[in-house]
Amino acid sequence: MKILNVDQIRSLDQSTIQHEPIAPINLMERAAHTFVEWFVDHFPDTIHTKIFCGLGNNGGDGMAIARLLLEHQYPIEVYVVRYAPRESDDFMHNHRRLKLLLDSIHYIESTADIPAIRHNEVVIDAIFGSGLSRPTEGIVKDTIQAINRAPATVVSVDIASGLYTDQPNEPTDVIIEPDYTLTFQLPKLALVLPKNGPYVGNWHILDIRLHKRFIDQAPTSYYFTQPSEARLLLRKRNRFSNKGTFGHALLLAGSYGKIGAAVLSAKACLRAGVGLLTVQVPQCGYTILQTVVPEAMCSPDRHQNILTGIAPSDQAGHESLDPSDFSAIGIGPGIGKAPETLAMLKGLLPSLKKPIVVDADALNLLAENRELLNHIPPSSILTPHPKEFERLTKKWSNDYQKLDLLREFAKKNKIVVVLKGAFSAIATPDGDIHFNSTGNPGLSTGGTGDVLTGVLTALLAQGYDPVEAAVLGVYAHGLAGDQVASQRGSIGMTASDVIDALRWE
Ligand SMILES: NC(=O)C1=CN([C@@H]2O[C@H](COP(=O)(O)OP(=O)(O)OC[C@H]3O[C@@H](n4cnc5c(N)ncnc54)[C@H](OP(=O)(O)O)[C@@H]3O)[C@@H](O)[C@H]2O)[C@@H](O)CC1
Ligand SMILES: Nc1ncnc2c1ncn2[C@@H]1O[C@H](COP(=O)(O)OP(=O)(O)O)[C@@H](O)[C@H]1O
Numbered sequence: 001m002k003i004l005n006v007d008q009i010r011s012l013d014q015s016t017i018q019h020e021p022i023a024p025i026n027l028m029e030r031a032a033h034t035f036v037e038w039f040v041d042h043f044p045d046t047i048h049t050k051i052f053c054g055l056g057n058n059g060g061d062g063m064a065i066a067r068l069l070l071e072h073q074y075p076i077e078v079y080v081v082r083y084a085p086r087e088s089d090d091f092m093h094n095h096r097r098l099k100l101l102l103d104s105i106h107y108i109e110s111t112a113d114i115p116a117i118r119h120n121e122v123v124i125d126a127i128f129g130s131g132l133s134r135p136t137e138g139i140v141k142d143t144i145q146a147i148n149r150a151p152a153t154v155v156s157v158d159i160a161s162g163l164y165t166d167q168p169n170e171p172t173d174v175i176i177e178p179d180y181t182l183t184f185q186l187p188k189l190a191l192v193l194p195k196n197g198p199y200v201g202n203w204h205i206l207d208i209r210l211h212k213r214f215i216d217q218a219p220t221s222y223y224f225t226q227p228s229e230a231r232l233l234l235r236k237r238n239r240f241s242n243k244g245t246f247g248h249a250l251l252l253a254g255s256y257g258k259i260g261a262a263v264l265s266a267k268a269c270l271r272a273g274v275g276l277l278t279v280q281v282p283q284c285g286y287t288i289l290q291t292v293v294p295e296a297m298c299s300p301d302r303h304q305n306i307l308t309g310i311a312p313s314d315q316a317g318h319e320s321l322d323p324s325d326f327s328a329i330g331i332g333p334g335i336g337k338a339p340e341t342l343a344m345l346k347g348l349l350p351s352l353k354k355p356i357v358v359d360a361d362a363l364n365l366l367a368e369n370r371e372l373l374n375h376i377p378p379s380s381i382l383t384p385h386p387k388e389f390e391r392l393t394k395k396w397s398n399d400y401q402k403l404d405l406l407r408e409f410a411k412k413n414k415i416v417v418v419l420k421g422a423f424s425a426i427a428t429p430d431g432d433i434h435f436n437s438t439g440n441p442g443l444s445t446g447g448t449g450d451v452l453t454g455v456l457t458a459l460l461a462q463g464y465d466p467v468e469a470a471v472l473g474v475y476a477h478g479l480a481g482d483q484v485a486s487q488r489g490s491i492g493m494t495a496s497d498v499i500d501a502l503r504w505e
């Protein structure tokens with residue numbers, strides 16, 4: 001699904017109005033209906049609801065929502081924040097209609113007009129939407145602060161009032177902190193950025209049937225992975241397949257005290273459908289790996305505690321490993337940053353021809369030896385969390401700047417970069433950014449990144465295109481987390497739970 005900018009969203013409105021065709025006021029009515037459908041479903045107990053409206057079309061939505069909630073017997077109070085002398089046409093239309101049904105509409109012109117808000121109420125925030133053009137000031141600011149202080153549940157219409165849709169806010173800006181944002185038709189860039197977490201809450205998309213052809217043709221470099229899109233990437237298995245069909249992956253993982261990282265990646269790699277798996281671990285991990293992941297072959301490093309090279313240990317007659325024998329290689333989970341491990345990377349990277357997966361300390365070694373980036377095979381997948389990404393690049397001053405850095409880094413190095421976190425951002429060598437839609441805070445626990453490395457290595461080994469592997473793998477990893485959360489809650493989720501919940505259907 002595309003993420004469009006404010007100008008495109010405005011044109012999308014116009015295009016819908018022209019091509020459907022539909023009168024603007026009816027489009028607003030449709031938006032309000034869709035909102036109320038969600039609201040009634042979510043708050044079935046006709047809870048007391050205070051609706052705060054601005055004077056533009058977001059306020060117009062609020063007026064229409066108020067009327068529809070009245071029809072559903074909700075006890076409502078409506079407050080118009082009078083910050084300017086002029087209202088939009090569609091606001092005025094809905095204002096007139098509401099006045100016929102409601103004894104009184106309240107107007108907020110000074111702080112004395114701001115009502116007390118109780119905990120057992122819901123607030124609907126319809127002050128500003130995508131038309132926000134400057135920081136909130138004066139009475140709007142006072143009202144927003146009062147709403148934020150109140151113990152009630154807050155639901156924002158389209159986007160929290162005060163939050164820009166696709167540009168950074170200043171830290172001093174006063175913005176609604178909603179529990180829910182119900183946004184119309186398409187996700188907005190502001191909704192997927194970490195710093196905006198408090199101004200977004202749980203957000204949902206409401207389909208208001210805007211002009212599909214316009215959306216299809218609109219240029220963008222931002223996408224949000226939908227379930228149907230992820231499912232389309234999934235390859236069907238041939239009835240006559242054999243284990244050779246699904247590739248042979250090599251994982252280079254683990255060091256003394258971190259063999260668990262190798263175990264988690266290995267198990268996840270198998271659960272993501274790889275045909276054959278070899279794991280190279282330091283010798284201290286050999287027995288562990290052979291015991292807990294019997295499906296994988298294990299190649300012990302010549303070193304007891306760290307990885308030093310993919311040449312075999314000469315004892316026990318192990319066969320020599322040749323990187324080109326593997327359909328995909330994943331490097332990094334738990335490997336540490338010993339000089340010998342760096343030497344292994346330096347020796348290995350220039351010899352590689354196929355895309356690999358690079359994670360964790362392998363990324364930190366790259367950050368400390370940036371010339372190695374030139375030897376990463378094109379289309380490889382790097383999976384930094386924000387701290388690792390900062391080490392690879394530099395500090396950013398806001399999330400929009402971070403996205404620019406991410407895009408440039410992926411383009412310049414011709415690689416796929418998965419910047420992990422809530423709504424992980426996957427940058428492609430072409431400069432597109434795909435935000436993931438699955439996952440939850442339960443995944444914020446040690447080992448889940450190792451699981452992702454195993455998953456992505458397995459998908460590359462099966463021949464998935466690297467961008468598709470990243471989009472699908474990150475989606476499936478998050479979905480597994482969601483599955484665990486729905487069964488046992490998100491607190492206490494473990495990386496092993498996530499592996500067990502991986503599904504490919
Ligand atoms: N997209 C869709 O598909 C659909 C969209 N719909 C709805 O329309 C909403 C967009 O409506 P909108 O364009 O009228 O903008 P909105 O946010 O209501 O306010 C703009 C007004 O506020 C003013 N203003 C701005 N910032 C200010 C500030 N800090 N302090 C004071 N004033 C400020 C601004 O003034 P100006 O910048 O012109 O000086 C202007 O007068 C959208 O979010 C959605 O809810 C649905 O109904 C149907 C389908
Ligand atoms: N709040 C969250 N919402 C969704 N996904 C999350 C959240 N926190 C972490 N994750 C996911 O969990 C994984 C954590 O990876 P990483 O930080 O490397 O952890 P580890 O140290 O366990 O390897 C990433 O895939 C990340 O996207």
Ligand SMILES: [K+]
Nearest residue numbers: 125128159161
């Ligand atoms: K709003």
